[in-house]
Amino acid sequence: MSHILNKYQWILFDADETLFHFDAFAGLKLMFSRFEVDFNIEDFAAYQQVNKPLWVEYQNGLISASHLQHTRFHHWASKLLVTPQHLNSQFLMAMADICQPLPGARTLIDSLNGKVNLGIITNGFTELQSIRLSRTGFQDTFNPVVISEQLGKAKPDVAIFNHAFSLMGNPEKQQVLMVGDNLHSDILGGINAGIDTCWLNHHDEPLSDDISPSYQVRNLTELHQLLMPK
Known part of the structure; x- marks a missing residue:
C-alpha cells in the first residue's frame, strides 16, 4: 500500500x-416537467441569480437551510400555486432520480x-x-x-x-x-x-x-x- x-x-x-454528479439544470428541468413547465436555460440563469448568493450566505452562517430552500423557489411557488417547501422537496426528489x-x-x-x-x-x-x-x-x-x-x-x-x-x-x-x-x-x-x-x-x-x-x-x-x- x-x-x-x-x-x-x-x-x-x-x-x-x-x-x-450534481446537475441542477437537469434536475430542475425534470422537476418542472412534472408540473408541465418547460424550464429553459434562461429560467435556470434567473434561478441561479437567486440561488448562488443564498449558498454563499448559508456557508457563511448567515441564513438557515430552510431559508435557502424556500427563498430560491419563492418566485416559482407563487406562479404554480404551491408552497416553496413542496417545490424544494420535488426538486430534491428529481435530483435523486437523476443521481449518478x-x-x-x-x-x-x-x-x-x-x-x-x-x-x-x-x-x-x-x-x-x-x-x-x-x-x-x-x-x-x-x-x-x-x-x-x-x-x-x-x-x-x-x-x-x-x-x-x-x-x-x-x-x-x-x-x-x-x-x-x-x-x-x-x-x-x-x-x-x-x-x-x-x-x-x-x-x-x-x-x-x-x-x-x-x-x-x-x-x-x-x-x-x-x-x-x-
Whole structure:
C-alpha cells in the first residue's frame, strides 16, 4: 500500500461534485416537467441569480437551510400555486432520480473500503443525501454521514468538522484527509479544522493565494492513483 494512504485512517468526502454528479439544470428541468413547465436555460440563469448568493450566505452562517430552500423557489411557488417547501422537496426528489456517481467514484470507494474509514461531510440537504446513498449502493460504506442541515452549521465552519470528529471517536488529526471540489467550504474548512486536504479541481482553476490544499487532483481516477499507485 502506498505511503500516502498509510498516513490516513480516515478519508472524509464532500458529496456533490465530489462523489456524485450534481446537475441542477437537469434536475430542475425534470422537476418542472412534472408540473408541465418547460424550464429553459434562461429560467435556470434567473434561478441561479437567486440561488448562488443564498449558498454563499448559508456557508457563511448567515441564513438557515430552510431559508435557502424556500427563498430560491419563492418566485416559482407563487406562479404554480404551491408552497416553496413542496417545490424544494420535488426538486430534491428529481435530483435523486437523476443521481449518478462521478466517473471513478465507485472504483475508488470499492478499493478504499476496508483499508481506511470513509465518511461524508456535506452542505447538501438531508432529503437528497440518504436516498442517493441507498440508490447508489453506498449507504453502508460511509460512516459518519454529517449533513449541515441537521447540524445547523455548514462547511467551512469548524463546528461541522468537530462534530464529525466526535462521531469518529476523535482520531489524531494528522490521520484524517478531507477530499472536496470546493476550495472555500471543503479545503479552507478542512485546513481550519487542522486536517490534510485534497482539492478535486475539475476545471483546472488557479489556486487562491491564501488557501493551500495538501494535494490537488483533477478527477477521482487521479485521486485513486495518488492514494494507491500501482
